[in-house]
Amino acid sequence: MKRATLRDVAQAVGVTVATVSRALRNYPDISPATKQAVLAAERLRYAPHPLAVKLRQKSCRVVGAVVPQIGHPFFAGVISGIVDAAEARGCHVILSQSDESYEKEIRVTQRLRATGVDGLLVCLSDQTVDVAHLRDLQDYDLPVVLFGKISPALDASTVVTNDFQGGYDATAHLLAQGLTRVAHIKGAAHPENTRQRYAGYRAALAAYGLPLRPEYVAECQRVAPAEGFACARQLMALPEPPQAIFAVTDAVAIGALAALGQAGLRVPQDVALVGFSDWAVCELLDPALSSVARPGYEIGQQASELLLREIQQLRDGQPVVHEHRVLAATLRVRQSSARATAPAS
Amino acid sequence: MKRATLRDVAQAVGVTVATVSRALRNYPDISPATKQAVLAAERLRYAPHPLAVKLRQKSCRVVGAVVPQIGHPFFAGVISGIVDAAEARGCHVILSQSDESYEKEIRVTQRLRATGVDGLLVCLSDQTVDVAHLRDLQDYDLPVVLFGKISPALDASTVVTNDFQGGYDATAHLLAQGLTRVAHIKGAAHPENTRQRYAGYRAALAAYGLPLRPEYVAECQRVAPAEGFACARQLMALPEPPQAIFAVTDAVAIGALAALGQAGLRVPQDVALVGFSDWAVCELLDPALSSVARPGYEIGQQASELLLREIQQLRDGQPVVHEHRVLAATLRVRQSSARATAPAS
DNA sequence: ATCGGTAACGTAATCGATTTCAAAAGTTGA
């Protein structure tokens, strides 16, 4: 069944395409009679050809989104927010993943430009340092909004979680219970967000007048349970083991939880534990794991809104204003860090 | 910086747009001299306008994907597979979610058609019974491939997990250890896949020559931990409680696990437990939860491939052949169902 | 010198819709 075009309808009614187009788009200067005739013929299945309309309008109402891994629970939430906010404004989202590879990130951004989008939402891969490929997109008049992992090297709007505040809150929550020996399992040096959590940890210690004890800071290269297990064991083997651990990530915290269990230590009575990211599993663990929730859905929503606003500004010839949003992370206290009373130090 | 068009390049070089187009697309009948000239001018940033090319080519190399919930871990995996397979064939994916709502499913499929896609990948919402909206798409010459939750009412290719075999394997695994009192917590009546798991359970019982004991089949309306908790408690309160439970979903199994723990029963020594879906959390629970893995990524890949093949067939004027693929679910045995020895019944 | 052939490029149609401008038709007032 062949698609009907404007011309088909025009011939059927006996008018020109211009008249049909006007009748369908509710132009004022159309006689009721011809309008009825067109609408009657249009019942025979006509739908404007999307590409033709977009070519004319010079805008496709589609944005591209690039994340390191679609399957990662955090990004799944972000994507959901991106899609919802975009659709609320009549736009669609083309999705790509970089697999945390700098080369693939370049490839997919180039291909998104070639396939035709009005703008891009990008979460940089861990490998990405140079952002020339994104600057290239901007040169093509394509707005870019960064979220999650960002780079100061690119002049663009950004939306991120306040990892510093999250790390501060988690640590302060432990210190507020009177614990003084609070350790941290930090992530690798490079990604900015794990560094910020570490900075939050240090700031909280300082706020409570406690020194940073280097032996209380363990480092894991990959954020995986196995490394968390090793780090926790290392910390608890110290002459004066910590009373609490703030882990850079839930995966690490879960590994630590296993290590503490094997060592016969009770959580939170012997050692309190807080993770980061608030995976769904946190509630289901025994004991339920306290964690700092990252507002993934909201990050996606706001990034989407910022991008669509910039696209609009560009279309209207208005000056494009960048904005930098920092969304609060919220501590969810559960069994793993909740002591009944706050013993004196 | 305005985008350069073919005409801009043509004027710069002093030839017509046709010559420039041919030079850039490596046509044979172009003199090396003009080709060099065009390529030199093209360095000044020219990229073919995607919409113009697609309008001419009558194909946009974009497909739509509709899932009930983007954030759901199963669908996140499926989407990843869809995107990877599509990009491997030079196509992009526009993503939408139906929020398990029939009305929204209709809206998003209509909008995907209006925005211009070459075909659609759809996982029906739980509410969807009537598939007229999808038949409507097919009438517009848009191929549709169903995956995950499908409907026999639509003549289309499908890709699903073999839930029957998964349910059978899970139950047989328990029975093979010599257990005879194996219960099942089943899902609501409607979704086909949970029904199939129940059917697999019954088939396994029959294969081992055991009768179906109605009191060993509990039903939960929503697949949530709370309901699993209640069902497990109900089962264990029976005069002759089961030795093992096969739960329709990991969420239900996790609830059951909590109920068994509270009742002071050891898993797997007192009661063996198997879930379904193989969430990442299964490995992290204590005891680690046995589960049946659904091949989400592969489902996405294969659905993508089937759709792109149908699109190709449609373009080539070949007959479009539908295909129905059923992918195996694989049982992952962990602590929760592994008894050291197989005691006699 | 003329013909046929080919290399190289221009002309123009096309994809399907939107929109400007002009023209036709109808209406009103003098």
Place this chain on the structure above:
DNA sequence: TCAACTTTTGAAATCGATTACGTTACCGAT
């Protein structure tokens, strides 16, 4: 009856590329 409008519609340009077809110029062959 004719000018001055208004209403309605058609013709054609446009968006930016691709490509069938036609044209020119130059080649060697007759």
